Amino acid sequence: MTALMEAAQLADVLAAHDCRIFDMRGEKAYSQGHVAGAVNVPRATLFSTAYPYACMRLDSDALQRMLRALGVNKDQTLVLYDDRANYDSCRFWWLLAVYGFRNVMIIDGGIDALLEASVSLVSEPPSYAEGDFAFDASVSRQDWLSDHVELQSVVSEKRDTASVLLDVRLPAEFNGQECVAGASYAGRLPNAKWLDFHDTVDKQNANRFKSKAALLALCEQVGLNPSQTIHCYCHAGIRSAHTLFALTQILGFPHVTNYDGSWIEWSYLGLPYESEGLPQDEVADV
Structure with missing residues (x-):
């Protein structure tokens, strides 16, 4: 599976895979319209507070708990998009790979590409039951x-x-x-x-x-x-x-x-x- 996809492929990807979509934008932008079913994960939620300086990554246990709480299961494919030229999505993709999860795809161009492809947006956030997400050290990219x-x-x-x-x-x-x-x-x-x-x-x-x-x-x-x-x-x-x-x-x-x-x-x-x-x-x- 290639890690980069076009916005126009979204419907086909959702039909072929059990997916969870992540909107990496800020809360305000998310609330004004997001892809149906997408959960909001702003970049700051992926930072640890355990350091005396900012922006270090969450540890694997904390990230695993967060993903389970968001309703993610270990056999799902994660689809990411943002409004910052892919770089928030790329950091999340990288972090997931480092800890041992590789079923991740990034929508190239993010929200701009989705709008260009006439993908419909909704304002209501989804609700999911707790998932069973788990990292697999055998595929980690340390x-x-x-x-x-x-x-x-x-x-x-x-x-x-x-x-x-x-x-x-x-x-x-x-x-x-x-x-x-x-x-x-x-x-x-x-x-x-x-x-x-x-x-x-x-x-x-x-x-x-x-x-x-x-x-x-x-x-x-x-x-x-x-x-x-x-x-x-x-x-x-x-x-x-x-x-x-x-x-x-x-x-x-x-x-x-x-x-x-x-x-x-x-x-x-x-x-x-x-x-x-x-x-x-x-x-x-x-």
Whole structure:
């Protein structure tokens, strides 16, 4: 099963599989209209409160309990959509895969693509009995997860082209000119390559992923290839999950990780960094 689907395929997918649909948007947007049967899972519900810094992932037990409470069963297929160019959906997809659940599909283009395909929306939320969802460690993708210890080792290797640190934030974040809310200061990991996550998105096509050919050309421009181990990071591990999806699911790159803590954790821990600018007095939020 491919992890990416077109909005026009939704009816066929629902007919062929026992599905639970997840709307990853905020509560207000969800209440104004969502796909029939979709439950609302805003990004903040997937964050842990066990850390002294923000946006770290829920642990597997907490996520399993949440999914059971939402009526999800272990043999269902999850269908995800959002309004942020797929990146909230990609982080949820990535998190599920890391813990051991692979029957997940993302509607490319999210709500814009659904409206484009004339999919009807409803305002009433569904109600489901508690499910029996469970993760299966035998299919977990722990190899898609990296932490600050592993990335410090990559930093110490200097410019070893076999291992690449890939920053997918905005230019001002990468250059150290903007300190986004949650970070302790501005900057980037030493020797990181840069690819703006937005460059993988086709803004003229409902914010779907760009074509495979366009993504390959972008990787060549940045200096990425499938022989490398590519460690993606951003501000909070969300945009970088989107990049991991593009590299692994569309291009088939075999060795890619997402650093969940990303710049929020790295800067909190005071680890080595580079910066071409200085943190600004005004902290932005994206």
